[in-house]
Amino acid sequence: MKIFLLALSLILPLAATAQMPVERAVAITFDDLPFASVPTEDNAALEHMSGRLLQSIQASHVPTVGFVNEAKLYREGNLDPARVEWLRRWLAAGFELGNHTYSHPSLNRVPLDAFEADLLRGETVTRPLLQSAGQTLRWFRHPFLHLGKTPEVRAAFQDFLTGHGYRAAPVTVNNSEWMFAVAYARAQAQGDQDSARRIGAAYVPYMEAVFARTEQLALDLFGRNIPHVLVLHANSLNADYFAALAAMLKQRGYRFINLDQALQDRAYLSSMAYEGNEGESWLEGWSRAAGLRPSQQAPVPALVKQWAGAAAIRGY
Numbered sequence: 001m002k003i004f005l006l007a008l009s010l011i012l013p014l015a016a017t018a019q020m021p022v023e024r025a026v027a028i029t030f031d032d033l034p035f036a037s038v039p040t041e042d043n044a045a046l047e048h049m050s051g052r053l054l055q056s057i058q059a060s061h062v063p064t065v066g067f068v069n070e071a072k073l074y075r076e077g078n079l080d081p082a083r084v085e086w087l088r089r090w091l092a093a094g095f096e097l098g099n100h101t102y103s104h105p106s107l108n109r110v111p112l113d114a115f116e117a118d119l120l121r122g123e124t125v126t127r128p129l130l131q132s133a134g135q136t137l138r139w140f141r142h143p144f145l146h147l148g149k150t151p152e153v154r155a156a157f158q159d160f161l162t163g164h165g166y167r168a169a170p171v172t173v174n175n176s177e178w179m180f181a182v183a184y185a186r187a188q189a190q191g192d193q194d195s196a197r198r199i200g201a202a203y204v205p206y207m208e209a210v211f212a213r214t215e216q217l218a219l220d221l222f223g224r225n226i227p228h229v230l231v232l233h234a235n236s237l238n239a240d241y242f243a244a245l246a247a248m249l250k251q252r253g254y255r256f257i258n259l260d261q262a263l264q265d266r267a268y269l270s271s272m273a274y275e276g277n278e279g280e281s282w283l284e285g286w287s288r289a290a291g292l293r294p295s296q297q298a299p300v301p302a303l304v305k306q307w308a309g310a311a312a313i314r315g316y
């Protein structure tokens with residue numbers, strides 16, 4: 001028995017190490033609230049989508065921040081109380097809201113002062129909503145992940161963010177989920193349920209390839225996986241498939257953390273390349289700054305590209 005216990009004590013630490021899962025954690029964020037990539041402006045359909053998405057996120061026990069474009073709260077120039085209510089439900093579900101500008105301009109395309117004015121216009125409803133829920137508006141997400149074309153613009157905008165109590169919400173998991181969402185919505189709008197189903201079925205395997213690539217980028221740069229930040233959008237694709245996506249990530253060993261937790265990792269202190277490609281993730285920008293060349297993004301299936309069509313030029 002003694003020998004057995006001794007043997008066990010020698011084996012156990014090794015066995016424990018061998019079985020220890022790789023640390024995988026991700027903060028999931030949703031952009032373009034209250035809705036993105038929808039073929040309709042019909043409130044009943046949008047409310048249905050918004051409700052299903054929220055339920056799905058809650059059921060998957062995923063903490064999240066939703067980034068709002070307040071321009072979408074208006075109908076024919078008037079603030080629509082129903083749409084404001086959809087945002088209130090995000091807060092009531094225990095989630096946080098952030099600012100994604102009023103009208104989704106690109107910091108690479110419009111002058112800094114115009115961009116900042118649009119950002120401030122984007123707090124009109126969200127800031128008091130958060131206050132009434134005992135929260136503070138503190139997160140900002142760059143539309144298109146466009147960070148500004150020059151070091152001067154980036155530094156000046158950083159000062160602006162800090163001065164207004166914001167922290168930029170990075171993204172490390174670059175992906176073309178928005179392209180799937182456009183394709184999915186179009187197929188549905190045209191009544192082509194078979195294509196919609198095939199686009200939906202390709203979404204989660206695609207995202208798994210996206211994560212495999214992202215993990216490799218982190219490994220190449222940091223020698224380890226890092227807590228990631230994923231950007232998705234408030235669309236009908238995720239209303240229907242987010243639960244499957246979350247299940248895939250769990251299966252892959254991910255636990256779901258909030259943005260604060262992710263950003264505690266020292267990786268987020270890395271310096272960023274200024275000459276990076278437009279719309280790339282922070283992880284890709286850090287890689288370029290370190291002299292690495294990020295690998296190609298995971299391929300989007302031809303069917304999805306076909307359905308997304310001209311809209312595929314856009315992003316985020």
Ligand SMILES: [Zn+2]
Nearest residue numbers: 031032143316
């Ligand atoms: Zn966006």
